[in-house]
Amino acid sequence: MRHNYGKIRVVLYGAGTFLVLLSLWQIAAMTSNSEIGFPTPVAVIGRFFHMLSNKVGSYTIWGHTLWSLSRVVIGYLLACVLGVVLGLTMGWFPYVKALFKPVFDLLRPIAPLAWIPLAILWFGIGEKYKYFLIFIAAFVPFTLNSYAGAVRVDRQLIGAARMLGASHSQVFFRIVVPSAVPSIFSGAQVALSNAWMTMLAAEMVRSSEGIGWLIIAGQGINDMTQMIAGMLAIGIVGFLLANGMRLLERRCLVWNNQGK
Protein backbone atom coordinates (compact mmCIF):
# COMPACT_ATOMS: atom_id res chain seq x y z
CA MET A 1 0.00 0.00 0.00
CA ARG A 2 2.63 2.45 1.11
CA HIS A 3 4.65 1.63 -1.95
CA ASN A 4 1.72 2.46 -4.24
CA TYR A 5 1.11 5.67 -2.38
CA GLY A 6 4.73 6.70 -3.04
CA LYS A 7 4.37 5.93 -6.72
CA ILE A 8 1.24 8.03 -7.01
CA ARG A 9 3.03 10.89 -5.31
CA VAL A 10 5.90 10.75 -7.80
CA VAL A 11 3.45 10.89 -10.70
CA LEU A 12 1.57 13.76 -9.07
CA TYR A 13 4.76 15.76 -8.54
CA GLY A 14 5.72 15.28 -12.18
CA ALA A 15 2.29 16.32 -13.36
CA GLY A 16 2.43 19.31 -11.01
CA THR A 17 5.62 20.68 -12.58
CA PHE A 18 4.09 20.13 -15.98
CA LEU A 19 0.91 22.01 -15.08
CA VAL A 20 2.83 24.92 -13.53
CA LEU A 21 4.95 25.30 -16.67
CA LEU A 22 1.91 25.13 -18.93
CA SER A 23 0.06 27.71 -16.81
CA LEU A 24 3.04 30.06 -16.87
CA TRP A 25 3.19 29.65 -20.63
CA GLN A 26 -0.58 30.25 -20.92
CA ILE A 27 -0.42 33.39 -18.77
CA ALA A 28 2.66 34.71 -20.57
CA ALA A 29 1.10 34.16 -23.99
CA MET A 30 -2.17 35.81 -22.96
CA THR A 31 -0.56 38.88 -21.41
CA SER A 32 2.13 39.29 -24.08
CA ASN A 33 1.83 42.31 -26.32
CA SER A 34 4.48 41.17 -28.80
CA GLU A 35 3.68 41.75 -32.47
CA ILE A 36 4.15 38.12 -33.44
CA GLY A 37 1.32 36.42 -31.60
CA PHE A 38 2.80 33.78 -29.32
CA PRO A 39 0.42 30.80 -29.21
CA THR A 40 -1.02 29.57 -25.94
CA PRO A 41 -0.60 25.90 -24.99
CA VAL A 42 -4.34 25.48 -25.36
CA ALA A 43 -4.07 26.73 -28.93
CA VAL A 44 -1.13 24.41 -29.67
CA ILE A 45 -2.89 21.35 -28.33
CA GLY A 46 -6.04 22.39 -30.14
CA ARG A 47 -4.11 22.69 -33.39
CA PHE A 48 -2.43 19.36 -32.79
CA PHE A 49 -5.80 17.61 -32.51
CA HIS A 50 -7.07 19.58 -35.48
CA MET A 51 -4.15 18.36 -37.59
CA LEU A 52 -4.93 14.76 -36.66
CA SER A 53 -7.91 14.87 -39.02
CA ASN A 54 -7.18 17.87 -41.25
CA LYS A 55 -4.47 18.01 -43.87
CA VAL A 56 -1.54 20.41 -43.71
CA GLY A 57 0.04 20.34 -47.14
CA SER A 58 -0.76 16.93 -48.59
CA TYR A 59 -1.23 14.97 -45.34
CA THR A 60 -2.69 14.98 -41.85
CA ILE A 61 -0.19 14.88 -39.01
CA TRP A 62 -0.59 11.07 -39.05
CA GLY A 63 0.54 11.03 -42.66
CA HIS A 64 3.50 13.29 -41.98
CA THR A 65 4.53 11.14 -39.03
CA LEU A 66 4.30 8.00 -41.15
CA TRP A 67 6.50 9.59 -43.81
CA SER A 68 9.11 10.52 -41.21
CA LEU A 69 8.89 7.12 -39.57
CA SER A 70 9.27 5.26 -42.84
CA ARG A 71 12.46 7.18 -43.61
CA VAL A 72 13.85 6.47 -40.17
CA VAL A 73 12.91 2.80 -40.35
CA ILE A 74 14.57 2.22 -43.72
CA GLY A 75 17.81 4.03 -42.88
CA TYR A 76 17.85 2.54 -39.40
CA LEU A 77 17.34 -1.08 -40.43
CA LEU A 78 19.99 -0.80 -43.11
CA ALA A 79 22.39 0.64 -40.53
CA CYS A 80 21.44 -2.07 -38.05
CA VAL A 81 22.22 -4.94 -40.42
CA LEU A 82 25.47 -3.52 -41.80
CA GLY A 83 26.63 -1.98 -38.51
CA VAL A 84 26.08 -5.12 -36.48
CA VAL A 85 27.76 -7.34 -39.06
CA LEU A 86 30.73 -5.01 -39.42
CA GLY A 87 31.03 -4.36 -35.69
CA LEU A 88 30.87 -8.00 -34.63
CA THR A 89 33.27 -9.24 -37.29
CA MET A 90 35.68 -6.37 -36.60
CA GLY A 91 35.56 -7.25 -32.93
CA TRP A 92 36.21 -10.96 -33.46
CA PHE A 93 38.24 -11.47 -36.64
CA PRO A 94 41.59 -9.67 -36.55
CA TYR A 95 41.86 -9.39 -40.32
CA VAL A 96 38.41 -7.75 -40.63
CA LYS A 97 39.54 -5.29 -37.97
CA ALA A 98 42.81 -4.64 -39.82
CA LEU A 99 40.89 -3.99 -43.05
CA PHE A 100 38.10 -1.74 -41.83
CA LYS A 101 38.83 -0.29 -38.40
CA PRO A 102 41.17 2.52 -39.58
CA VAL A 103 38.70 3.75 -42.21
CA PHE A 104 35.84 3.53 -39.77
CA ASP A 105 37.76 5.41 -37.08
CA LEU A 106 38.55 8.15 -39.55
CA LEU A 107 34.99 8.57 -40.78
CA ARG A 108 33.05 8.19 -37.55
CA PRO A 109 33.79 11.59 -35.97
CA ILE A 110 32.22 13.30 -39.00
CA ALA A 111 28.74 14.37 -37.90
CA PRO A 112 25.91 13.03 -40.08
CA LEU A 113 24.78 16.58 -40.83
CA ALA A 114 28.15 17.34 -42.43
CA TRP A 115 27.20 14.85 -45.13
CA ILE A 116 24.07 16.76 -46.21
CA PRO A 117 25.58 18.71 -49.14
CA LEU A 118 27.48 15.68 -50.47
CA ALA A 119 24.48 13.43 -49.98
CA ILE A 120 22.26 15.75 -52.00
CA LEU A 121 24.88 15.90 -54.75
CA TRP A 122 25.16 12.14 -54.88
CA PHE A 123 21.57 11.06 -54.38
CA GLY A 124 19.50 14.07 -55.40
CA ILE A 125 16.85 15.64 -53.23
CA GLY A 126 14.49 12.65 -53.15
CA GLU A 127 14.19 9.92 -50.56
CA LYS A 128 17.60 8.33 -51.11
CA TYR A 129 19.59 11.16 -49.63
CA LYS A 130 17.45 11.06 -46.49
CA TYR A 131 17.94 7.31 -46.15
CA PHE A 132 21.65 7.85 -46.58
CA LEU A 133 21.89 10.48 -43.84
CA ILE A 134 19.80 8.46 -41.41
CA PHE A 135 21.90 5.43 -42.26
CA ILE A 136 25.11 7.30 -41.41
CA ALA A 137 23.63 8.60 -38.17
CA ALA A 138 22.62 5.12 -36.97
CA PHE A 139 25.48 3.15 -38.48
CA VAL A 140 28.19 4.57 -36.22
CA PRO A 141 26.63 3.66 -32.85
CA PHE A 142 25.53 0.27 -34.15
CA THR A 143 29.03 -0.55 -35.35
CA LEU A 144 30.81 0.83 -32.31
CA ASN A 145 28.66 -1.00 -29.78
CA SER A 146 28.66 -4.29 -31.68
CA TYR A 147 32.42 -4.03 -31.88
CA ALA A 148 32.73 -3.34 -28.16
CA GLY A 149 30.39 -6.22 -27.41
CA ALA A 150 32.44 -8.66 -29.45
CA VAL A 151 35.75 -7.46 -28.02
CA ARG A 152 34.55 -7.75 -24.43
CA VAL A 153 33.35 -11.34 -24.66
CA ASP A 154 34.29 -13.24 -21.51
CA ARG A 155 37.38 -15.25 -22.49
CA GLN A 156 36.44 -17.97 -20.04
CA LEU A 157 33.18 -18.56 -21.91
CA ILE A 158 35.16 -18.93 -25.12
CA GLY A 159 37.40 -21.49 -23.41
CA ALA A 160 34.36 -23.28 -22.00
CA ALA A 161 32.71 -23.46 -25.42
CA ARG A 162 35.86 -24.78 -27.04
CA MET A 163 36.40 -27.41 -24.38
CA LEU A 164 32.78 -28.48 -24.91
CA GLY A 165 33.60 -29.09 -28.56
CA ALA A 166 32.42 -25.93 -30.33
CA SER A 167 34.14 -25.18 -33.65
CA HIS A 168 35.44 -21.71 -34.49
CA SER A 169 32.27 -20.70 -36.31
CA GLN A 170 30.12 -22.14 -33.52
CA VAL A 171 32.08 -20.08 -31.00
CA PHE A 172 31.34 -16.95 -33.06
CA PHE A 173 27.64 -17.59 -33.62
CA ARG A 174 26.77 -19.24 -30.31
CA ILE A 175 29.00 -17.32 -27.91
CA VAL A 176 30.32 -14.07 -29.36
CA VAL A 177 27.08 -12.94 -31.01
CA PRO A 178 24.66 -13.56 -28.11
CA SER A 179 27.02 -12.15 -25.51
CA ALA A 180 27.30 -8.93 -27.56
CA VAL A 181 23.51 -8.45 -27.65
CA PRO A 182 23.23 -6.24 -24.53
CA SER A 183 25.91 -3.95 -25.93
CA ILE A 184 24.18 -3.91 -29.33
CA PHE A 185 20.96 -2.88 -27.63
CA SER A 186 22.56 0.12 -25.97
CA GLY A 187 23.93 1.04 -29.40
CA ALA A 188 20.46 0.64 -30.83
CA GLN A 189 19.09 3.21 -28.38
CA VAL A 190 21.70 5.80 -29.32
CA ALA A 191 21.26 4.98 -33.01
CA LEU A 192 17.54 5.50 -32.73
CA SER A 193 17.74 8.96 -31.23
CA ASN A 194 20.49 9.89 -33.72
CA ALA A 195 18.35 8.67 -36.61
CA TRP A 196 15.27 10.48 -35.37
CA MET A 197 17.22 13.74 -35.05
CA THR A 198 18.93 13.43 -38.40
CA MET A 199 15.62 12.69 -40.11
CA LEU A 200 14.35 16.11 -38.97
CA ALA A 201 17.37 17.90 -40.33
CA ALA A 202 17.13 16.02 -43.64
CA GLU A 203 13.44 16.89 -43.97
CA MET A 204 13.97 20.51 -43.05
CA VAL A 205 16.63 20.87 -45.72
CA ARG A 206 14.55 19.45 -48.48
CA SER A 207 11.20 17.63 -48.49
CA SER A 208 7.51 18.16 -49.12
CA GLU A 209 6.16 15.95 -46.35
CA GLY A 210 7.14 14.68 -42.91
CA ILE A 211 7.26 16.29 -39.47
CA GLY A 212 10.44 18.19 -40.31
CA TRP A 213 8.66 19.66 -43.27
CA LEU A 214 5.66 20.53 -41.09
CA ILE A 215 7.83 22.66 -38.84
CA ILE A 216 9.72 24.34 -41.67
CA ALA A 217 6.46 25.00 -43.50
CA GLY A 218 5.13 26.61 -40.33
CA GLN A 219 8.12 28.91 -40.33
CA GLY A 220 7.46 29.78 -43.98
CA ILE A 221 4.02 31.14 -43.14
CA ASN A 222 4.93 32.54 -39.71
CA ASP A 223 2.65 30.00 -38.06
CA MET A 224 4.21 29.38 -34.68
CA THR A 225 1.31 27.21 -33.56
CA GLN A 226 1.96 24.74 -36.37
CA MET A 227 5.70 24.70 -35.58
CA ILE A 228 5.14 23.93 -31.91
CA ALA A 229 2.45 21.36 -32.70
CA GLY A 230 4.99 19.68 -35.00
CA MET A 231 7.54 19.71 -32.19
CA LEU A 232 4.95 18.12 -29.94
CA ALA A 233 4.57 15.29 -32.47
CA ILE A 234 8.36 14.80 -32.53
CA GLY A 235 8.43 14.58 -28.77
CA ILE A 236 5.60 12.08 -28.55
CA VAL A 237 6.89 9.76 -31.28
CA GLY A 238 10.48 9.97 -30.01
CA PHE A 239 9.28 9.07 -26.53
CA LEU A 240 7.26 6.12 -27.83
CA LEU A 241 10.17 4.85 -29.93
CA ALA A 242 12.66 4.98 -27.08
CA ASN A 243 10.27 3.21 -24.72
CA GLY A 244 9.32 0.63 -27.32
CA MET A 245 13.01 -0.14 -27.72
CA ARG A 246 13.44 -0.48 -23.98
CA LEU A 247 10.51 -2.88 -23.85
CA LEU A 248 11.95 -4.95 -26.67
CA GLU A 249 15.29 -5.01 -24.89
CA ARG A 250 13.71 -6.25 -21.68
CA ARG A 251 11.91 -8.96 -23.63
CA CYS A 252 15.05 -10.12 -25.44
CA LEU A 253 17.38 -9.94 -22.47
CA VAL A 254 15.49 -11.87 -19.82
CA TRP A 255 18.75 -13.63 -19.00
CA ASN A 256 20.50 -10.33 -18.32
CA ASN A 257 17.96 -9.02 -15.81
CA GLN A 258 17.95 -10.15 -12.23
CA GLY A 259 15.41 -12.89 -12.73
CA LYS A 260 12.61 -10.67 -14.01
Add this chain to the structure above:
Amino acid sequence: MEQSGKIGKEKLSCRGITKSFSSSSGNFEVLHDLTFDVYENEFLVLFGPGQCGKTTLLYMLAGLEECTEGEVFHNGEPVTGPAPSRAVVYQTMALFPWMTVWDNVSFSQKVRKAEKKVIAERTQYFIDLVGLTGFEKSYPVQLSGGMKQRVGIARAYCSDPDVLLMDEPFGHLDAQTRYMMQESLGKIWENEKRTIVFVTNNIEEALYLADRIILLSDCPSQIKKEYRITLPRPRSLVSPEFLKLRKEITEQMNMSD
Protein backbone atom coordinates in the same frame (compact mmCIF):
# COMPACT_ATOMS: atom_id res chain seq x y z
CA MET B 1 56.12 -45.45 -7.91
CA GLU B 2 54.00 -47.67 -5.68
CA GLN B 3 50.93 -47.52 -7.93
CA SER B 4 50.63 -51.25 -8.58
CA GLY B 5 47.37 -51.80 -6.68
CA LYS B 6 45.54 -49.00 -8.51
CA ILE B 7 42.13 -49.31 -10.22
CA GLY B 8 42.99 -48.53 -13.81
CA LYS B 9 45.54 -47.50 -16.35
CA GLU B 10 46.99 -44.02 -16.73
CA LYS B 11 44.60 -41.46 -18.18
CA LEU B 12 46.65 -38.31 -17.86
CA SER B 13 50.40 -38.15 -17.51
CA CYS B 14 52.38 -35.05 -16.63
CA ARG B 15 56.05 -35.28 -17.45
CA GLY B 16 58.29 -32.63 -15.95
CA ILE B 17 55.91 -29.75 -16.49
CA THR B 18 57.02 -26.28 -15.55
CA LYS B 19 55.16 -23.03 -15.99
CA SER B 20 56.50 -19.55 -15.71
CA PHE B 21 55.04 -16.20 -16.63
CA SER B 22 57.30 -13.46 -17.82
CA SER B 23 56.63 -9.95 -16.65
CA SER B 24 58.57 -6.69 -16.61
CA SER B 25 60.21 -7.71 -13.35
CA GLY B 26 61.49 -10.99 -14.80
CA ASN B 27 60.29 -14.57 -14.93
CA PHE B 28 57.87 -15.75 -12.33
CA GLU B 29 57.77 -19.50 -11.90
CA VAL B 30 54.51 -20.93 -10.60
CA LEU B 31 55.01 -24.65 -11.27
CA HIS B 32 58.30 -26.47 -11.10
CA ASP B 33 59.01 -29.84 -12.68
CA LEU B 34 55.85 -31.76 -11.88
CA THR B 35 55.62 -35.42 -12.81
CA PHE B 36 52.57 -37.48 -11.93
CA ASP B 37 49.87 -39.69 -13.42
CA VAL B 38 46.11 -39.73 -13.11
CA TYR B 39 44.50 -43.16 -13.28
CA GLU B 40 41.25 -44.28 -14.79
CA ASN B 41 38.17 -43.63 -12.60
CA GLU B 42 40.32 -42.14 -9.91
CA PHE B 43 39.28 -39.11 -7.86
CA LEU B 44 42.53 -37.18 -7.62
CA VAL B 45 42.73 -34.01 -5.55
CA LEU B 46 45.44 -31.44 -6.12
CA PHE B 47 45.72 -29.82 -2.75
CA GLY B 48 47.93 -26.96 -1.74
CA PRO B 49 48.08 -23.64 0.05
CA GLY B 50 47.50 -20.20 -1.33
CA GLN B 51 46.83 -19.12 -4.85
CA CYS B 52 49.91 -20.51 -6.51
CA GLY B 53 49.66 -22.51 -9.69
CA LYS B 54 46.92 -25.04 -8.94
CA THR B 55 44.43 -23.55 -11.36
CA THR B 56 47.17 -23.03 -13.92
CA LEU B 57 48.12 -26.68 -13.57
CA LEU B 58 44.53 -27.75 -14.14
CA TYR B 59 44.25 -25.51 -17.21
CA MET B 60 47.43 -27.10 -18.54
CA LEU B 61 45.85 -30.53 -18.14
CA ALA B 62 42.80 -29.16 -19.99
CA GLY B 63 44.94 -27.70 -22.77
CA LEU B 64 43.78 -24.17 -22.01
CA GLU B 65 47.31 -23.15 -20.99
CA GLU B 66 50.59 -24.13 -22.59
CA CYS B 67 53.45 -25.70 -20.66
CA THR B 68 56.67 -23.73 -20.49
CA GLU B 69 58.54 -27.01 -20.19
CA GLY B 70 57.48 -30.63 -20.13
CA GLU B 71 54.43 -32.27 -21.60
CA VAL B 72 50.96 -33.51 -20.71
CA PHE B 73 49.69 -36.73 -22.25
CA HIS B 74 46.12 -37.88 -22.41
CA ASN B 75 45.79 -41.59 -23.20
CA GLY B 76 49.34 -41.38 -24.51
CA GLU B 77 48.60 -38.52 -26.90
CA PRO B 78 50.20 -35.13 -26.22
CA VAL B 79 47.71 -32.45 -25.17
CA THR B 80 47.83 -29.46 -27.55
CA GLY B 81 44.56 -27.65 -26.90
CA PRO B 82 41.17 -27.89 -25.23
CA ALA B 83 39.08 -30.90 -26.20
CA PRO B 84 35.67 -32.28 -25.26
CA SER B 85 37.37 -35.37 -23.84
CA ARG B 86 38.66 -33.21 -20.97
CA ALA B 87 35.78 -31.18 -19.54
CA VAL B 88 36.42 -28.36 -17.10
CA VAL B 89 34.21 -27.27 -14.22
CA TYR B 90 35.19 -23.69 -13.43
CA GLN B 91 35.38 -21.98 -10.09
CA THR B 92 33.48 -19.07 -11.64
CA MET B 93 30.99 -21.56 -13.14
CA ALA B 94 31.43 -19.92 -16.59
CA LEU B 95 27.87 -20.79 -17.55
CA PHE B 96 26.49 -19.25 -20.72
CA PRO B 97 24.18 -16.63 -19.20
CA TRP B 98 21.89 -16.30 -22.22
CA MET B 99 21.14 -20.00 -22.23
CA THR B 100 18.70 -21.81 -20.00
CA VAL B 101 19.86 -24.68 -17.79
CA TRP B 102 18.73 -27.08 -20.51
CA ASP B 103 20.67 -25.25 -23.24
CA ASN B 104 23.79 -25.02 -21.09
CA VAL B 105 23.79 -28.72 -20.31
CA SER B 106 22.98 -29.80 -23.86
CA PHE B 107 25.49 -27.40 -25.48
CA SER B 108 28.21 -29.98 -26.08
CA GLN B 109 25.74 -32.40 -27.66
CA LYS B 110 24.23 -29.70 -29.86
CA VAL B 111 27.54 -28.41 -31.22
CA ARG B 112 28.42 -32.01 -32.03
CA LYS B 113 25.11 -32.27 -33.88
CA ALA B 114 24.02 -35.35 -31.99
CA GLU B 115 20.61 -36.85 -32.73
CA LYS B 116 17.71 -34.91 -31.21
CA LYS B 117 16.52 -37.90 -29.24
CA VAL B 118 19.99 -38.60 -27.87
CA ILE B 119 20.42 -34.94 -26.88
CA ALA B 120 17.11 -34.89 -25.04
CA GLU B 121 17.76 -38.13 -23.16
CA ARG B 122 21.33 -37.30 -22.14
CA THR B 123 20.48 -33.77 -21.10
CA GLN B 124 17.55 -34.85 -18.98
CA TYR B 125 19.59 -37.66 -17.44
CA PHE B 126 22.36 -35.36 -16.23
CA ILE B 127 20.00 -32.59 -15.12
CA ASP B 128 18.22 -35.21 -13.03
CA LEU B 129 21.53 -36.62 -11.80
CA VAL B 130 22.65 -33.29 -10.34
CA GLY B 131 19.22 -32.67 -8.85
CA LEU B 132 18.03 -29.81 -11.05
CA THR B 133 14.83 -31.44 -12.28
CA GLY B 134 12.22 -28.71 -12.77
CA PHE B 135 14.76 -25.96 -13.42
CA GLU B 136 15.37 -26.80 -17.09
CA LYS B 137 13.95 -23.49 -18.31
CA SER B 138 15.64 -21.24 -15.74
CA TYR B 139 18.45 -18.90 -16.67
CA PRO B 140 21.66 -18.98 -14.62
CA VAL B 141 20.91 -15.54 -13.19
CA GLN B 142 17.79 -17.00 -11.59
CA LEU B 143 19.73 -19.73 -9.74
CA SER B 144 21.63 -19.76 -6.46
CA GLY B 145 25.39 -20.34 -6.39
CA GLY B 146 25.11 -24.01 -5.54
CA MET B 147 22.55 -24.63 -8.26
CA LYS B 148 24.73 -22.83 -10.80
CA GLN B 149 27.61 -25.12 -10.01
CA ARG B 150 25.30 -28.12 -10.39
CA VAL B 151 24.66 -26.85 -13.91
CA GLY B 152 28.41 -26.59 -14.42
CA ILE B 153 28.88 -30.20 -13.32
CA ALA B 154 25.97 -31.47 -15.44
CA ARG B 155 27.29 -29.55 -18.45
CA ALA B 156 30.72 -31.10 -18.06
CA TYR B 157 29.30 -34.60 -17.57
CA CYS B 158 26.94 -34.27 -20.52
CA SER B 159 29.79 -33.68 -22.95
CA ASP B 160 30.80 -37.27 -22.15
CA PRO B 161 34.39 -36.48 -21.20
CA ASP B 162 37.09 -39.01 -20.53
CA VAL B 163 38.43 -36.83 -17.71
CA LEU B 164 36.69 -34.19 -15.59
CA LEU B 165 38.82 -31.29 -14.41
CA MET B 166 37.38 -29.31 -11.52
CA ASP B 167 38.90 -26.01 -10.51
CA GLU B 168 37.85 -25.24 -6.92
CA PRO B 169 34.27 -25.65 -8.04
CA PHE B 170 32.86 -24.91 -4.59
CA GLY B 171 35.27 -22.11 -3.73
CA HIS B 172 32.68 -19.36 -4.07
CA LEU B 173 29.95 -21.11 -2.09
CA ASP B 174 28.98 -20.55 1.53
CA ALA B 175 30.01 -23.24 4.01
CA GLN B 176 26.62 -24.92 4.27
CA THR B 177 26.11 -25.16 0.51
CA ARG B 178 29.67 -26.33 0.18
CA TYR B 179 29.09 -29.35 2.42
CA MET B 180 25.95 -30.16 0.48
CA MET B 181 27.72 -29.93 -2.84
CA GLN B 182 30.61 -32.11 -1.66
CA GLU B 183 28.16 -34.75 -0.63
CA SER B 184 26.28 -34.43 -3.93
CA LEU B 185 29.44 -34.64 -5.99
CA GLY B 186 30.52 -37.73 -4.05
CA LYS B 187 27.21 -39.40 -4.89
CA ILE B 188 27.23 -38.27 -8.52
CA TRP B 189 30.70 -39.69 -8.91
CA GLU B 190 29.66 -43.02 -7.33
CA ASN B 191 26.80 -43.21 -9.85
CA GLU B 192 28.79 -42.05 -12.86
CA LYS B 193 32.39 -43.06 -12.33
CA ARG B 194 34.80 -40.83 -14.20
CA THR B 195 38.39 -39.82 -13.84
CA ILE B 196 38.29 -36.57 -11.88
CA VAL B 197 41.06 -34.14 -11.11
CA PHE B 198 39.87 -31.74 -8.44
CA VAL B 199 41.71 -28.64 -7.26
CA THR B 200 41.09 -27.25 -3.79
CA ASN B 201 42.75 -25.47 -0.90
CA ASN B 202 40.27 -26.87 1.59
CA ILE B 203 41.66 -29.90 3.44
CA GLU B 204 38.27 -31.18 4.56
CA GLU B 205 36.97 -31.11 1.01
CA ALA B 206 40.10 -32.86 -0.23
CA LEU B 207 39.81 -35.64 2.36
CA TYR B 208 36.09 -36.06 1.89
CA LEU B 209 36.32 -36.63 -1.86
CA ALA B 210 39.75 -37.97 -2.76
CA ASP B 211 41.06 -41.42 -3.62
CA ARG B 212 44.43 -39.80 -3.69
CA ILE B 213 45.72 -36.39 -2.66
CA ILE B 214 48.76 -34.76 -4.18
CA LEU B 215 50.06 -32.15 -1.77
CA LEU B 216 51.66 -29.22 -3.56
CA SER B 217 54.08 -26.77 -2.01
CA ASP B 218 53.75 -23.02 -2.20
CA CYS B 219 55.28 -21.00 -5.03
CA PRO B 220 56.69 -22.39 -7.24
CA SER B 221 54.48 -25.43 -6.70
CA GLN B 222 56.21 -28.77 -6.47
CA ILE B 223 54.90 -32.15 -5.36
CA LYS B 224 55.50 -32.35 -1.63
CA LYS B 225 53.83 -35.62 -0.84
CA GLU B 226 51.16 -38.03 -2.01
CA TYR B 227 48.45 -39.62 0.14
CA ARG B 228 46.26 -42.54 -0.80
CA ILE B 229 42.95 -42.14 1.02
CA THR B 230 41.21 -45.43 1.65
CA LEU B 231 38.59 -44.32 4.18
CA PRO B 232 35.23 -45.93 3.36
CA ARG B 233 32.63 -43.79 1.58
CA PRO B 234 30.50 -41.85 2.37
CA ARG B 235 33.05 -40.42 4.74
CA SER B 236 32.45 -38.90 8.10
CA LEU B 237 34.10 -35.53 8.66
CA VAL B 238 34.56 -36.31 12.35
CA SER B 239 35.75 -39.93 12.42
CA PRO B 240 39.08 -40.35 14.25
CA GLU B 241 40.83 -41.61 11.09
CA PHE B 242 39.60 -38.60 9.15
CA LEU B 243 40.78 -36.17 11.81
CA LYS B 244 44.12 -37.91 12.12
CA LEU B 245 44.78 -37.65 8.39
CA ARG B 246 43.59 -34.09 8.38
CA LYS B 247 46.07 -33.19 11.11
CA GLU B 248 48.89 -35.07 9.41
CA ILE B 249 48.39 -33.41 6.01
CA THR B 250 47.92 -29.95 7.50
CA GLU B 251 51.17 -30.32 9.46
CA GLN B 252 52.97 -31.56 6.38
CA MET B 253 51.62 -28.60 4.40
CA ASN B 254 52.80 -26.09 6.97
CA MET B 255 56.25 -27.63 7.29
CA SER B 256 58.89 -25.67 5.44
CA ASP B 257 60.82 -27.56 2.78
